[in-house]
Amino acid sequence: MEKYAVEMLNITKKFGSLIANDNVNLKVKKGEIHAILGENGAGKSTLMSILFGLIQPDSGIIKINGEEVKIENPNVANKLKIGMVHQHFKLVERFNVVENIVLGYETINKKGFVDYENPKKKIIELSHRYHLNVDPEALISNITVGMQQRVEILKMLYRDADILIFDEPTAVLTPQEIEELMGIIRNFASEGKSIIIITHKLNEIKMLANKCSILRRGKYMGTIDVNKTSVEQMAELMVGRKVDFNVEKKAPKIGDTILEVENIVVKKDNNKNHVNGVSFDVKEGEIVVIAGIEGNGQSQLIKAITGLIPFDSGKIKLINEDVTKSTIRHKIELGMSHIPEDRQKDGLILDYSLQENFISCEYYQEKFQTKGFLKFEAISKYADNLIEKFDVRSSNGKYSIVRGMSGGNQQKAIIAREVSRKGKLLIAVQPTRGLDVGAIEYVHKKMVQVRDSKVAVLVVSLELDEVMSIADRILVMYEGKIVLETTPKEITMEEIGLYMAGSTKKDLGGKDGKK
């Protein structure tokens, strides 16, 4: 009989009427990279929280290295050498790296104080051994998200974990960081550590994992050999139907100019600009995609256009009206819709219900209020309609508190609100970030639908696949400037990748860069 590092047998967990895990099985061998695949809300995170001791299962058995165990809290998990990198990092921003790592696992020195010296040595050694390049003295708030993730990894290594759980580890990383992370994870596996990765990015599973267990709506769909299964098959197992990876769209019917942006500058502190004189326009009936690696000014550009941050110079025209100095509400009334980058911070009021979020742009209008009183019947009808039309799923319908909804459904809620307003311009920043293939397909279809209803669509995307499949026109941004304007037909993915990395037309001839 083969020995497993982790066995989770017949795990069931209910939250009220929702069955998050229904008789789920998971078996992971030593030295194996095992992916857990499922749509948003399929129960992946619940399963891992059970393994890490954050949640107790209603029934089922867990065995670690063949022995049955009860993981009552994260301390027990630590003792069993199970470590976890959470999707939302669990770091104290105001602590430095060492303090974050020793927290909860402190050793005491001769004076009776917390010892930081020996841990520092161990951290430096571990960081060196796995090429993590982490500075133990750095303050968490001063380091990049990628580095923060490495601190999380070091936390596990410091506790000598053998079973490493990664919850959506690539969601927040740049392509290069993803590449490096994969190297680090492979390194762990070759040393005999067992790796469990929660994800819904099929390409990454294909590149990284040996085995893949699939969950669909809380149910266990089986475990597959990654080498012997195609991406299409995996997608079908996960979603329960065939998934169309190609976005179908007809040729655009381009109309009047809706958005005109002229020479926008957003200054940064030290003489460098986030956005350095960007001009472009978006016309009715087309999808314009701004491509670029994260941090090249796309976020600031969009925030300046929508009004979330002030900008230093430049002009914005919306349907022939100068809106450079207009309020956000005025722009919305002119027909601007916005699906923001940070959906939890800028897109939703997390502690409000779904129906309240649906009317959060329009609550003051006649259809939802008279004389300062809300029209609850109208609101409720409107919400029911949107929930049905956009298939927004939640435990409590329109009364669900948005904070408790899955990321995919939160995004659907925002899309429902923004698209139903029937504006003339839709701005969407990374609309598919963190979503599974089923939801991505849905979002892409909606974008094309919106475009075909004579709306100007402006999308910011970091994913090359997405750029190529939905764009009618592509703008590549690098260091605050638009360095290329093109269409998907005129260019290959590799070429765009090079522009995104800062190559110019001249050196594209001989020099070979990375994708």
Add this chain to the structure above:
Amino acid sequence: MSIFYNILQSVLVSMVPLLIVALGGMFSERGGVTNIALEGIMIMGAFSSAVVLILFIDKMPMQLLFIIAMLVGGLSGLLYSFLHAYAAISMKSNQVISATALNLAIAPLAAVLIKAVRKVDSTWLEWGGKTFIIKEVPLLSKIPFIGDIFFKNVFISFYIGIAILIISSIILFKTKFGLRLRACGENPHAADSLGVNIYKVRYAGVLISGFLAGLGGAIFLITINGTAFRAEATAVSGFGFLALAVLIFGNWNPKRIIFAAVFFSFFRTIDANFTLLNGLINNAIPVNFRNLFKMVPYIATLILLIFTSKNSGAPAADGQVYDPGQR
């Protein structure tokens, strides 16, 4: 010259309870529980230490009595703060409301108890005009200048306050408990995921703040009030709220809290000695403006908050109920 020393000494006297109570608030808030109940807890401490004084005033040496009164004040404050901890941590109630209840409930409670026991219609507890001041500390008082300020006409509570300051700094920044406490106040989710028991740590933080606020109440009563405890909402003259301002002005950091305490105490002393000081400068300041001095620390706090809001040391999770399910 003696006026100078008098002013300095009275700055030090009112600095001590501010310092100790603000440090108490620091322990609670660094762990993530706001504690605006400091005022009420101080009154509790003052009340119970007054009872000790009445019972034992002639029965033991003065300094020993002082220390016992402080301990009893601290312990009663600890017990009283347990209510806030239970409401805020275990029952996850709104921390401002439970603390306000504590502030408002204590004076009437003390009044009822005093009337019931003494069987007279008075809310006062008097123990007479005996002083707890130490005239001179042997040897040390001979040091020029320093001796005159720190070792003559001084209360033992001054040294206790300084000791608490040093110990608090060490606990907060050097010990395991301090690291965990700060983590619970900054990001309880991180602490929880690393096996730290948030509830235990936060209880400890609030109870320590209760002890220190009660202790501060006893010190206020003996060193500032002097001869009697009155069961009124103003029993500690708003020192609990002042201490809260000291905590904020001190940026939740012991090193700065001591400066804030001296600063606040300085302006309070100027206000209290206004007539005397104004006399020295030939009454140059119109009497109508005397209350201005009382405002200075608060205005300074507001200005400081405006300019430092971005680098504020306020614990990130201060005042937030810990909900494990929240992301």
